[in-house]
Amino acid sequence: xxxxxxxxxxxxxxxxxxxxxxxxxxxxxxxxxxxxxxxxxxxxxxxxxxxxxxxxxxxxxxxxxxxxxxxxxxxxxxxxxxxxxxxxxxxxxxxxxxxxxxxxxxxxxxxxxxxxxxxxxxxxxxxxxxxxxxxxxxxxxxxxxxxxxxxxxxxxxxxxxxxxxxxxxxxxxxxxxxxxxxxxxxxxxxxxxxxxxxxxxxxxxx
Amino acid sequence: xxxxxxxxxxxxxxxxxxxxxxxxxxxxxxxxxxxxxxxxxxxxxxxxxxxxxxxxxxxxxxxxxxxxxxxxxxxxxxxxxxxxxxxxxxxxxxxxxxxxxxxxxxxxxxxxxxxxxxxxxxxxxxxxxxxxxxxxxxxxxxxxxxxxxxxxxxxxxxxxxxxxxxxxxxxxxxxxxxxxxxxxxxxxxxxxxxxxxxxxxxxxxx
Amino acid sequence: xxxxxxxxxxxxxxxxxxxxxxxxxxxxxxxxxxxxxxxxxxxxxxxxxxxxxxxxxxxxxxxxxxxxxxxxxxxxxxxxxxxxxxxxxxxxxxxxxxxxxxxxxxxxxxxxxxxxxxxxxxxxxxxxxxxxxxxxxxxxxxxxxxxxxxxxxxxxxxxxxxxxxxxxxxxxxxxxxxxxxxxxxxxxxxxxxxxxxxxxxxxxxx
Amino acid sequence: xxxxxxxxxxxxxxxxxxxxxxxxxxxxxxxxxxxxxxxxxxxxxxxxxxxxxxxxxxxxxxxxxxxxxxxxxxxxxxxxxxxxxxxxxxxxxxxxxxxxxxxxxxxxxxxxxxxxxxxxxxxxxxxxxxxxxxxxxxxxxxxxxxxxxxxxxxxxxxxxxxxxxxxxxxxxxxxxxxxxxxxxxxxxxxxxxxxxxxxxxxxxxx
DNA sequence: TATGAATGAGCCTTCATTCAT
DNA sequence: TATGAATGAAGGCTCATTCAT
Numbered sequence: 001x002x003x004x005x006x007x008x009x010x011x012x013x014x015x016x017x018x019x020x021x022x023x024x025x026x027x028x029x030x031x032x033x034x035x036x037x038x039x040x041x042x043x044x045x046x047x048x049x050x051x052x053x054x055x056x057x058x059x060x061x062x063x064x065x066x067x068x069x070x071x072x073x074x075x076x077x078x079x080x081x082x083x084x085x086x087x088x089x090x091x092x093x094x095x096x097x098x099x100x101x102x103x104x105x106x107x108x109x110x111x112x113x114x115x116x117x118x119x120x121x122x123x124x125x126x127x128x129x130x131x132x133x134x135x136x137x138x139x140x141x142x143x144x145x146x147x148x149x150x151x152x153x154x155x156x157x158x159x160x161x162x163x164x165x166x167x168x169x170x171x172x173x174x175x176x177x178x179x180x181x182x183x184x185x186x187x188x189x190x191x192x193x194x195x196x197x198x199x200x201x202x203x204x205x206x
Numbered sequence: 207x208x209x210x211x212x213x214x215x216x217x218x219x220x221x222x223x224x225x226x227x228x229x230x231x232x233x234x235x236x237x238x239x240x241x242x243x244x245x246x247x248x249x250x251x252x253x254x255x256x257x258x259x260x261x262x263x264x265x266x267x268x269x270x271x272x273x274x275x276x277x278x279x280x281x282x283x284x285x286x287x288x289x290x291x292x293x294x295x296x297x298x299x300x301x302x303x304x305x306x307x308x309x310x311x312x313x314x315x316x317x318x319x320x321x322x323x324x325x326x327x328x329x330x331x332x333x334x335x336x337x338x339x340x341x342x343x344x345x346x347x348x349x350x351x352x353x354x355x356x357x358x359x360x361x362x363x364x365x366x367x368x369x370x371x372x373x374x375x376x377x378x379x380x381x382x383x384x385x386x387x388x389x390x391x392x393x394x395x396x397x398x399x400x401x402x403x404x405x406x407x408x409x410x411x412x
Numbered sequence: 413x414x415x416x417x418x419x420x421x422x423x424x425x426x427x428x429x430x431x432x433x434x435x436x437x438x439x440x441x442x443x444x445x446x447x448x449x450x451x452x453x454x455x456x457x458x459x460x461x462x463x464x465x466x467x468x469x470x471x472x473x474x475x476x477x478x479x480x481x482x483x484x485x486x487x488x489x490x491x492x493x494x495x496x497x498x499x500x501x502x503x504x505x506x507x508x509x510x511x512x513x514x515x516x517x518x519x520x521x522x523x524x525x526x527x528x529x530x531x532x533x534x535x536x537x538x539x540x541x542x543x544x545x546x547x548x549x550x551x552x553x554x555x556x557x558x559x560x561x562x563x564x565x566x567x568x569x570x571x572x573x574x575x576x577x578x579x580x581x582x583x584x585x586x587x588x589x590x591x592x593x594x595x596x597x598x599x600x601x602x603x604x605x606x607x608x609x610x611x612x613x614x615x616x617x618x
Numbered sequence: 619x620x621x622x623x624x625x626x627x628x629x630x631x632x633x634x635x636x637x638x639x640x641x642x643x644x645x646x647x648x649x650x651x652x653x654x655x656x657x658x659x660x661x662x663x664x665x666x667x668x669x670x671x672x673x674x675x676x677x678x679x680x681x682x683x684x685x686x687x688x689x690x691x692x693x694x695x696x697x698x699x700x701x702x703x704x705x706x707x708x709x710x711x712x713x714x715x716x717x718x719x720x721x722x723x724x725x726x727x728x729x730x731x732x733x734x735x736x737x738x739x740x741x742x743x744x745x746x747x748x749x750x751x752x753x754x755x756x757x758x759x760x761x762x763x764x765x766x767x768x769x770x771x772x773x774x775x776x777x778x779x780x781x782x783x784x785x786x787x788x789x790x791x792x793x794x795x796x797x798x799x800x801x802x803x804x805x806x807x808x809x810x811x812x813x814x815x816x817x818x819x820x821x822x823x824x
Numbered sequence: 825t826a827t828g829a830a831t832g833a834g835c836c837t838t839c840a841t842t843c844a845t
Numbered sequence: 846t847a848t849g850a851a852t853g854a855a856g857g858c859t860c861a862t863t864c865a866t
Binding site: 238240250251254259260 | 863
Binding site: 029156158159160161162163166167169170171174180181182186187190191193194197198200201202 | 235362364365366367368369372373375376377380386387388392393396397399400403404406407408
């Protein structure tokens, strides 16, 4: 029973993994379905049993990978809060999460490259807002929970998030992958200060 | 003599223009050399007399277009300074230039899209640093001149520039093209404040 | 026992029906076995338990459908003869049958199209001559019976039948499906007169 | 100059010939573009320089082949009329042409098969009515000229032509290719008599 | 220099057929 | 018997690149 099912899932994962590796190495456009199939040790026709085309595969990959990342980051934050017992402020939480993400992506530059090139704000919003399935988490909910736990209130929280994410995303890309204009560790202090500045700017001061 | 030369340059420009129009409309990957040649009214073989391949063409195009933009912006700033006679502070100059660029790109979303998708910090640096040819200007020089004219001094001016550019680039892309998470005009105040914050952060206070 | 048997026959018929619908709608070549199986609610592999390939299925379908049609026509003729009690002449019988067939096919253009495209004289002869199975009738026998009941005798009756059938088949195809060069009702008088002429020509006049 | 042009035309003809041979041998559906190219000694891509797809090629082939045939037949008739000096009647002319066509097609059964399977009345009408180009003749005009030269007048001449053509086409197909229900020569007397009967039927008798 | 016909590798996709379950 | 995942050959088509003119 479950045997056939399990085999199928295993094959699906093999294809996903092969595709991910190729996409990150050579880019989506330059990866052919032949290559993916071959690397997965699967006939070309088999690919089409699992995906309608390359774009569906790509979308599922982005969705899956970025969800995983955010889930880990959120879990790490929870863990720290729970262990230390100290109440963190909003900007510290934010920085913690971003630092976590940067560290993860620094260790996996290919993932960074893949996400940077394929993850637009639109896809991001959809991915992180959509119904929570088995694996995915609703990041938006976490974000708003973080906001309400705070005493301070914020103007336009969505714009605030947007600016932080765009800033982080684009600066990391260059710093991690090309050490330009400086390595990521050198950049971090400036980056984090800028993030705090952005947050401060959106604070509603009575 | 000059005639043949002029004809050649004219043909080159025709190819560049055709390619730019197609690249912005359909993307680089989905534009074939056949299309470019046809639109330029040139035989397919002729293309190869001017460019080694599509990528060389693309790079020259980015180079050319972004130089033109910055040149305009710098000229506009000069003009304002000259006319008003008032001495502007560094951050105001920066904001002026960025505002100018954003306005230009808002009117030409295809150009924005093209630049965003193909302009990495690496290409940018190269484009804005390289020797001044007929048409290009050395933006870096302008930037450093702006810095030295100031009384204040700055830490890591290159990182500062980098962060500003990355922030502007990525936020504009989404705001102008998709109005996400808000229209560009609504976003501007936050964006400009953040830029000022970045600059402030890099100021060396004795 | 009988139950399993019945189930099997039912499955067979489901496949036949699905195939017929698809063949008539899209043509034989453009119908895949996947489609047929899916429409029949049967696994793809199951198809091969009933048919060697698509062509065998197609032949059985033609056979079955045309037999059914002729059977109906013959029955209708019998009925009229029985009811009216009048002795009909050969050519009137022929016209009656053909008129019946035309009317049926006019109401079912897809069937007409399917038969026209796939029914050659060879298949036709085989279908109408072969041993009477459960459903099929021996039309040839009926034809010869019709001939012997007549006082008049005919030269080359097979050629006569052939010419009538070919004439009717090809003219109906265009007239019913495309109203070209005229609608079937407008065509009928000419067609029937021609049939009578053909028959007359084959009469042996002492 | 003309050299390249001539070469191109030669290549076009090579492709047409190869395709015709394969189409007649195996049918249009079962002939692939790879096969055509290979047989023509041409790269696959070259095919697409001359035709958009297989159907365009098929249509041009039908058009060309059937025009050629009718042209020959009409010329032969003209020749006979001119030489003999005798005035032929309409039905004799018709039979002459049909006899000529049948004889041609008997010698070239593959052509007969190809035309029969791909030439519908619609295509026929279009092919034989369309503007006379270099190679094609306006058969319709010939037909109507034949009619007006006659003393007798005819009812519904288009239906008359239609019935003759359909009868001839479908009976020849079986008789020539399969000798069913009899060889073409044996069939001819019956066929021609039927044609005369059809014509007679359309005569307007005062 | 300029042309554009020719190439052929390589892409995406479909589908009849097999076979382990 | 029945299934349906897997196969891989084959098809249609595109396109960067070459080369004789």
